[in-house]
Amino acid sequence: xxxxxxxVTEICGQNVYSCYQCGNCSAGCMFTDEMDTLPxxxxxxxxxxxxxxxxxxxSWICASCFVCSVRCPRGLDVAAIMEALREIKIRQKGxxxxxxxxxxxxxxxxxxxxxxxxxxxx
Amino acid sequence: xxxxxxxxxxxxxxxxCHCGRNIAATIDTERVVEExxxxxxxxxxxxxxxxxxxxxxxxxxxxxxxxxxxGVIVAACSPSxxxxxxxxxxxxxxxxxxxxxxxxxxxxxxxxxENKEKATEKAVKLTKSAIEKIIxxxxxxxxxxxxxxxxxxxxxxxxxxxxALDIAxxxxxxxxxxxxxxxxxxxxxxxxxxxxxxxxxxILTPLMSAVAHHPNIELHTLSEIENVEGYVGNFHVRIKxxxxxxxxxxxxxxxxxxxxxxxxxxxxxxxxxxxxxAVFIPFPQAVPSSYLIDANACLGMSPLICGKCAEPEVCxxxxxxxxxxxxxxxxxxxxxxxxxxxxxxxxxxxxxxxxDVYPDVITSLQFERLLSPSGPTGGIPRRPxxxxxxxxxxxxxxxxxxxxxxxxxxxxxxxxxxxKHALLFKELVPDAEIHSFYIDIRAVxxxxxxxxxxxxxxxxxxxxxxxxxxxxxxxxxxxxxxxDTLLDERIELxxxxxxxxxxxxxxxxxxxxxxxxxxxxxxxxFLQELHPKLHPVESATSGIFLAGAAQSPKDIQDTxxxxxxxxxxxxxxxxxxxxxxxxxxxxxxEENCSSCRFCISxxxxxxxxxxxxxxxxxxxxxxxxxxxxxxxxxxVIDLRNHTDKQVGFMIKALAGEI
Amino acid sequence: xxxNFEPRILAFLCRWCGYQGADMAGTSRLKxxxxxxxxxxxxxxxxxxxxxxxxxxxxxxxxxxGCHVPNDCHYVHGNFKCLNRVTLLKEILAQMGVNPVRxxxxxxxxxxxxxxxxxxxxxxxELRKLGTLNSACTHExxxxxxLQVKQSE
Numbered sequence: 024x025x026x027x028x029x030x031v032t033e034i035c036g037q038n039v040y041s042c043y044q045c046g047n048c049s050a051g052c053m054f055t056d057e058m059d060t061l062p063x064x065x066x067x068x069x070x071x072x073x074x075x076x077x078x079x080x081x082s083w084i085c086a087s088c089f090v091c092s093v094r095c096p097r098g099l100d101v102a103a104i105m106e107a108l109r110e111i112k113i114r115q116k117g118x119x120x121x122x123x124x125x126x127x128x129x130x131x132x133x134x135x136x137x138x139x140x141x142x143x144x145x
Numbered sequence: 146x147x148x149x150x151x152x153x154x155x156x157x158x159x160x161x162c163h164c165g166r167n168i169a170a171t172i173d174t175e176r177v178v179e180e181x182x183x184x185x186x187x188x189x190x191x192x193x194x195x196x197x198x199x200x201x202x203x204x205x206x207x208x209x210x211x212x213x214x215x216g217v218i219v220a221a222c223s224p225s226x227x228x229x230x231x232x233x234x235x236x237x238x239x240x241x242x243x244x245x246x247x248x249x250x251x252x253x254x255x256x257x258x259e260n261k262e263k264a265t266e267k268a269v270k271l272t273k274s275a276i277e278k279i280i281x282x283x284x285x286x287x288x289x290x291x292x293x294x295x296x297x298x299x300x301x302x303x304x305x306x307x308x309a310l311d312i313a314x315x316x317x318x319x320x321x322x323x324x325x326x327x328x329x330x331x332x333x334x335x336x337x338x339x340x341x342x343x344x345x346x347x348i349l350t351p352l353m354s355a356v357a358h359h360p361n362i363e364l365h366t367l368s369e370i371e372n373v374e375g376y377v378g379n380f381h382v383r384i385k386x387x388x389x390x391x392x393x394x395x396x397x398x399x400x401x402x403x404x405x406x407x408x409x410x411x412x413x414x415x416x417x418x419x420x421x422x423a424v425f426i427p428f429p430q431a432v433p434s435s436y437l438i439d440a441n442a443c444l445g446m447s448p449l450i451c452g453k454c455a456e457p458e459v460c461x462x463x464x465x466x467x468x469x470x471x472x473x474x475x476x477x478x479x480x481x482x483x484x485x486x487x488x489x490x491x492x493x494x495x496x497x498x499x500x501d502v503y504p505d506v507i508t509s510l511q512f513e514r515l516l517s518p519s520g521p522t523g524g525i526p527r528r529p530x531x532x533x534x535x536x537x538x539x540x541x542x543x544x545x546x547x548x549x550x551x552x553x554x555x556x557x558x559x560x561x562x563x564x565k566h567a568l569l570f571k572e573l574v575p576d577a578e579i580h581s582f583y584i585d586i587r588a589v590x591x592x593x594x595x596x597x598x599x600x601x602x603x604x605x606x607x608x609x610x611x612x613x614x615x616x617x618x619x620x621x622x623x624x625x626x627x628x629d630t631l632l633d634e635r636i637e638l639x640x641x642x643x644x645x646x647x648x649x650x651x652x653x654x655x656x657x658x659x660x661x662x663x664x665x666x667x668x669x670x671f672l673q674e675l676h677p678k679l680h681p682v683e684s685a686t687s688g689i690f691l692a693g694a695a696q697s698p699k700d701i702q703d704t705x706x707x708x709x710x711x712x713x714x715x716x717x718x719x720x721x722x723x724x725x726x727x728x729x730x731x732x733x734x735e736e737n738c739s740s741c742r743f744c745i746s747x748x749x750x751x752x753x754x755x756x757x758x759x760x761x762x763x764x765x766x767x768x769x770x771x772x773x774x775x776x777x778x779x780x781v782i783d784l785r786n787h788t789d790k791q792v793g794f795m796i797k798a799l800a801g802e803i
Numbered sequence: 804x805x806x807n808f809e810p811r812i813l814a815f816l817c818r819w820c821g822y823q824g825a826d827m828a829g830t831s832r833l834k835x836x837x838x839x840x841x842x843x844x845x846x847x848x849x850x851x852x853x854x855x856x857x858x859x860x861x862x863x864x865x866x867x868x869g870c871h872v873p874n875d876c877h878y879v880h881g882n883f884k885c886l887n888r889v890t891l892l893k894e895i896l897a898q899m900g901v902n903p904v905r906x907x908x909x910x911x912x913x914x915x916x917x918x919x920x921x922x923x924x925x926x927x928x929e930l931r932k933l934g935t936l937n938s939a940c941t942h943e944x945x946x947x948x949x950l951q952v953k954q955s956e
Contacts (some may be wrong), residue, residue: 024803043547043584044584044630045543045547045584045612046612046627047613047614047632048637050612050635051614051615055628060633061628064267070290090614092616093550094497096549098550115323121386142185186885223829224843225826249843250830252825252828252830253825253826253841254829254837256830257828257832257833257834257920258834259834259835263837263838266837267837267840271838271840274840390861417894439927529873600837665879685879715909729845747848747884749881768878770845770848770849771845771846771848772848772878772880772881774849774851775852784845788843789850789851789853789854793854793857794843796813796858797859799840800813800861802861
């Protein structure tokens, strides 16, 4: 088990090695156009312990709509794994992804605010 | 400590084996012999290099004859290795095989310890405990019971047909029962079979007809198991036969009744893609070759309303009989083959694929009917919604299989049959564009990989690696939301029709049947074999065998092989004059039984009954596990040759007190 | 307690799994203490409470090895009967003042020779710490006479 995978399991309780790379999460995801890598690939990187996934946009674009979690044939909560990837970054000192003060909240759609609530770093 | 109480009639011989250096290097067999000779029951002890060799066995035989031994201990390797060998040896010297015991001083002594002193001490204890056991062993003979030389086969699919024919051909009577109105099962619905593309009907219908005409086969359709009692060789079975309402002997298949019948319902044989009448024949080649009435759909059950088919000018031979009654058939069988087959997983459980909402999202068996020359569209695949010939079609592999939310197992045949579908479809619609969404291609079977390659090369099928997330309809087109995990891109594909490769699941009611027959089911409700490698067609209940997709998802080849294996196992029983059963069974001191019925509740084999309110062991059912012995609060049950008294003395001997 | 004290163990081994596992340890030439002796039983569900108590008056520990739960039992559910019985026995032992650790139940399959050897090693270590039933702390000392009373009845 890679160190990264262990950390992810520790945070969200999901065993990323259950994933057999069917791609259902990526197929159902509505935000893949904005992502620099697809959700199933992000999981593959975690499996291999490739920490570069932490620097990618994929987990931050994730809106936590849970379509991936609902349809995962291995019963993985993919959204929780994305959350865990964010958490790892958030817990690093001085890390700021989203500055609320600079964001125009009124223009944001509801789901974005809900999702972003998990991404605030103050 | 009291000396072990031995009747002076017991004369035990001990034979310690060196096993070359395997035992002798760590254990002083000379000392073992000296020590055991101190035991009052031991009249002979010796050691030899290889006890299992011919001269070694000769030593044992000679000693039994010359010293009139009543029991033999062989201190050697594990009983799993040579217990049978040495029991045969003593049998040759006219000693009962249960008067031979093994002390395991190799696997559990010389091979696992290094200190010669301690290992030898342990060997003495092990041998002495075997002595304590054997002097209290009864001389037993296998329990023999008669049997009914007749087999029951449950399920009339290709597995049941094959098993029934094999047993019947060997000259034994067979009763074949089938739940639906005809034998043939799912195989009769198939267009062509992979990888050879044999026409399914062409290879199956001759077998169906053979079943109908075989003098040794008694066929009961529309029948199910009501109750099973008894044990191997002597199963007593009650079969419930539902009324057919048309007498098969009189029906001449003129189809006049069908023409006048006013009721139309979806056809089961065509998987709901066509309509049939309330009086119908499942398909023209059905066996028995006769119409029947679907009582749930028919109006004529109250003849005031309809009854058109029964009118003399319609049914000339007067085959229609509204007064037909349910029958109970009781019979006895020596062996039973369970071949109850599969169903497709219900696609409405896969909400995101919309099979219950969109008519053009169909199941693989429905597509099979569309490809079949005898199918609802005459062999030209037309989509259900508007009967147009689809040009662009998508196959979804693993639709519900390998999926924790549905069926966690791989359904084994979907990859190959989806490839077959693609090939047959391409032949019928040459300008078709075929997409296949897969996770892995698992074409495991003889020549399957060649077949997949042929399909890839001939059809130009687009294999896309990635599971489909959602299917929906928009503007008369079916949209498939997928991903290509190899090209890292999401796919939104517009197609005319989608075929779902659904997993095979055991037929409904399998739990009920398994309960009635005392056979186990696994976590996915498939029937559980005794051992996956060594006993793949035996159930845990002796005399009941498992064939086909009821045991696990499998293709026709494997199904037929299993059916043949079942037939051979069943014949192994039917050809015997008597059934042998191990005699080391539980027995009850009935006089002191307190009638608490504890033993009945713990027995895994329902081998204990009460007679006059006292527990009574049905010896042929008892497998000798001894669970009842340790559960009996009154301590009146004991296990032959493994009694509580024996265990007590063995413990003392092992503690070095004897 | 002597450093080289060898606690005696009686093992009840089910003939389908535990016994085969012990054989496998032999076939693999694994080494474990020779102070363990075994009785082959048809099923772990066959083992009576009396046998265990009897054994504890003569041995420092009792090991039971059966087929893995839930599905490996050759006799459908004998292993569960054994599990129930052991759970109850441990309660009884505790009430009698005998350390329940002296009774150990393990699921050992026919292929788990390594596990068998490891379990025997571990169990011996544990029992070594506890000492003999007779020489151990007072309440264990009293309970041995209780056990023996039961035997003589």
